[in-house]
Amino acid sequence: MDCPYYEQLQYFGDTRIQALVTLYNSKDDRLVENAIVQGDQSRLAEGVTMSRYPTAQTQIIPPFSLWWIGMVHDYWMYRPDTDFVKERLPGTRQVLSFFQKYQQPDGSLKGLPYWIFSDWVNSKDGKTGLHRSV
DSSP: OOHHHHOOSOBHHHHHHHHHHHHHHOSOOHHHHHHHHHHHHTOOTTSOOOSBSSOSSOOOOHHHHHHHHHHHHHHHHHOOOHHHHHHHHHHHHHHHHHHHTTBOTTSOBOSOOSOOOOOEEEOTTSOEEEOOOO
16 A cells, blocks of 8 residues: 555565455456566575565565465466466465475474564554564
């Protein structure tokens, strides 16, 4: 919601919401497809996507890779273009393989590298803080 004013980068955590609005309200899929393709193009060799792309500075927020997978799923749910989705499956598998390396026997994640960020929240003392998910 704040992206066009405050941010000029395509963060996949925010882009998924915008993509859903577009899929629901429009028959023009080009922006959504472009965002999904760019997420795929942003993947590092280890499988995780960048948090935002395109950009000149690499920034990794692993949970945003899962939002990107969510975008692929949303597209599959709202559009009959299975060929487009099938082309993204190798990338989604690489993202999941990245997370699998840090998965514990109970399914939780431990030792995930990079910036573990979900969203900004206000703490009990009224200060803005970072919500960590581990």
